Amino acid sequence: MAGGAASGGSSAADTYAGARNWLLMPSWVVLIVFVLAPVCMMLIYSFLTKEFRGGVIWEFSLKAYDQFFCDRGLFGDEPCAIEWTYITIFWRSIWQAGAATILSLIIGFPTAYFIATRPERTRAMWVFLITIPYWVNLLIRTVSMKFLLRDQGPLNDFLISIGLIDSPLHIINTNLAVQLGLFYSYLPFMVLPIYASVERYNFALSEAAADLYATKWTTLRRILLPAVKPGVIAGCILVFVPSLGAFLAPDLLGGAKNFMIGSLIEEQFKGNAGNWPFGAAASMILLTMVLIILLIFARQQRKAEATS
Amino acid sequence: MNDDAQIAVDVRDAVKRYGDFTALQKISLGIRDNEFFTLLGPSGCGKTTLLRMIAGFEDVTEGAIFLYGDEIATLPPHQRPVNTVFQNYALFPHMTILDNVGFGLEMRGKSKSEARARAGEMLELVQLSQFAARKPSQLSGGQQQRVALARALAPSPKVLLLDEPLSALDLKLRKAMQIELKHIQRETGITFIFVTHDQEEALTMSDRIAVMSAGRMQQLGEPKDIYERPRNMFVADFIGETNLLEVSVDAINDGRAICHLGGGHELTCNAVDEVGVGSKVHMSVRPERLFLSDQPTESESLKGTIVENIFIGTDITTIIDLNDGPNFTVRTSNSDRGNKRIFEPGAQAYVNMEAGSARLLVD
Structure with a gap:
């Protein structure tokens, strides 16, 4: 309603406002069909009663949330004690996604810096090279990781052949395997935003710092990092959020002990054994958590932008 | 006192090559202690390259650079006791004016409070005390310029390098800054090496001028000398x-x-x-x-x-x-x-x- 519409009166402004509303239609459709509607559906489903062969009965119930947070004993008739099973899965997911994010940052930041400091005409090529592995389907890439990491796989063969280790490392079916899988799945989402902000960085600032007796390390910490902080935060969000809900990497690389939220939700909707309201409730809880984390990041981001 | 003590920066047969391109061809010059020395020439003449070699941002392909008798050409920039006023100031955008000015002192091991106290004094020198708590983006171009000057002077460098520091200012402000710079140079007694393409600015401010063109030094002398007795066609044409x-x-x-x-x-x-x-x-x-x-x-x-x-x-x-x-x-x-x-x-x-x-x- 701002701008052209508010100014009213002149017909040129009216035409402009009308055209603008029409041209904005596709984005409204996308927002309603792909964002608002599914979230509302999920919210509603989470308050319904489960049907035993999958699906729901249209009857209001808090059972799904109760099941998530409350342990009511074997027969389900005891007072609510805290149910740790799902909280543990959530906590593990946050931990795994956090580890994958930090791993991506450690590898992604130098990569982004490297690309941003190449001569301008070769930068596009480096960015292109980074994206090439991602032309392959995520499932196939994750299965390949499984083969790479297993006890008799190429990684262990290589480490043994160069004499670094005597017996194979058991990486597959550990937390580390899941972290590596998530890291590999989402690395470009870390590299690209950081690259964009390092490219905009004024390298004269690094020279000025060196001129004022700062070592390279101090320059990185005190000058470069604060300047590219918005890109780092964006990269961390883009890796952390999908990692939190991922189910391919934990399923294929983590084994049964390293269950994550994504797998828990996926199971609720699979075949006849699922529990739709419970899956929807877990999704809503995940969504709320992600929102809270995003809000915290967004506040950081605003602070970082206000100062640069 | 020996002769060397009088020379602040001694450039000996310095050559700079980028691949096949020679940016500087065997430059030798001695810049005296306490002097306002200007490198003057059109863009691409190598004056900024020479300044950056003294600061340590470019390495020396051949030759040597001495600072009060010590060879510095092999030292990284953060180990050279010289400071630079950059062309576009290069102030740290996320730091306050006071922290910008105090940065060099802190890096030299001064405590935060000591650095702040001295930074405050420097801001007084350039008459910007009331802006200490602001961020660089809240200052005008002329004010940013003075902050850059205060920041470079705060650690008391042996030599101050100025890379076309006035080129972004409008004419009136530039004239005022020329006088202020000259005044600060006299007051502090620090050797200034000033790079400019503006011959009038060079004539106004300098004790001595080195006129450069195409990577060579064309003439070295006092402003009057260079104006009255140009040695070659380039100098006669470029100056006045x-x-x-x-x-x-x-x-x-x-x-x-x-x-x-x-x-x-x-x-x-x-x-x-x-x-x-x-x-x-x-x-x-x-x-x-x-x-x-x-x-x-x-x-x-x-x-x-x-x-x-x-x-x-x-x-x-x-x-x-x-x-x-x-x-x-x-x-x-x-x-x-x-x-x-x-x-x-x-x-x-x-x-x-x-x-x-x-x-x-x-x-």
Whole structure:
């Protein structure tokens, strides 16, 4: 309603406002069909009663949330004690996604810096090279990781052949395997935003710092990092959020002990054994958590932008 | 005291090459302690490269650089006791003005409170104390410039390097900053090495100037020296306005050369060692050293026709065409109009100069 519409009166402004509303239609459709509607559906489903062969009965119930947070004993008739099973899965997911994010940052930041400091005409090529592995389907890439990491796989063969280790490392079916899988799945989402902000960085600032007796390390910490902080935060969000809900990497690389939220939700909707309201409730809880984390990041981001 | 102690920066046969391209060809110069020294030249002449080599941002392909007798060419920038005022200031955007100015002191191991106290003093020196808590983006260009100066001066560098620091300011502010910079240089006693492409700025501020072009040093001297006695064509043309004429040298006598201008005109020039009899070279004479008259005078007089008069405020520029010879540009101060006649276009007149006003140039 701002701008052209508010100014009213002149017909040129009216035409402009009308055209603008029409041209904005596709984005409204996308927002309603792909964002608002599914979230509302999920919210509603989470308050319904489960049907035993999958699906729901249209009857209001808090059972799904109760099941998530409350342990009511074997027969389900005891007072609510805290149910740790799902909280543990959530906590593990946050931990795994956090580890994958930090791993991506450690590898992604130098990569982004490297690309941003190449001569301008070769930068596009480096960015292109980074994206090439991602032309392959995520499932196939994750299965390949499984083969790479297993006890008799190429990684262990290589480490043994160069004499670094005597017996194979058991990486597959550990937390580390899941972290590596998530890291590999989402690395470009870390590299690209950081690259964009390092490219905009004024390298004269690094020279000025060196001129004022700062070592390279101090320059990185005190000058470069604060300047590219918005890109780092964006990269961390883009890796952390999908990692939190991922189910391919934990399923294929983590084994049964390293269950994550994504797998828990996926199971609720699979075949006849699922529990739709419970899956929807877990999704809503995940969504709320992600929102809270995003809000915290967004506040950081605003602070970082206000100062640069 | 030995001679070396008087030299702040000693550049010896410094060469800079980027692949096949030679940016600096064997530059040698000694910059004196306490001096306001200017590297002057058009863009791409290598002046900034030389400054960056002294700061440590470019390595030296060949040769050496000494700072008060110590070889510094191999030290990284953060170990050289020199500071730079950058062309676009390069202030740290996320830090306050006070922290910007205190940064160098902190890096030199001063405590945060010590650094802040000294930074406060520096801000007083550049009259920006009231902006200490602001961020650089909240300051005007001129204020940012002064912050950059305060930041570079705060750690008391042995030599201050200034890379076209005034080029982004408007004319009036630039003039004011020229005076302020000169004043601060005298007050602090720090050696300043100043890079500029603006010859007027160089003449105004410098104790000595090195004129550079195409990676070579063309002439080194005091401003008056360089203006009055340009050594070659490039310097005569680049510094100030001048009449550059092609001449052939007929005879040389006692430091005076008889020069042929074409069209039967002859002129006595100051000879230089490098130019012998019979050579075809250029000579330079400044427009303000010429004056017009309706009769020949006792000094050198050449007859011609007035082409046009151009009024430029403080002066009037007259172009006179020597009959069958070259054109001369003559500058008459507006305040002299009472004594000197202004000739209308088409009038016949004589262009005159005192002996020794015209100089032969090395090409």
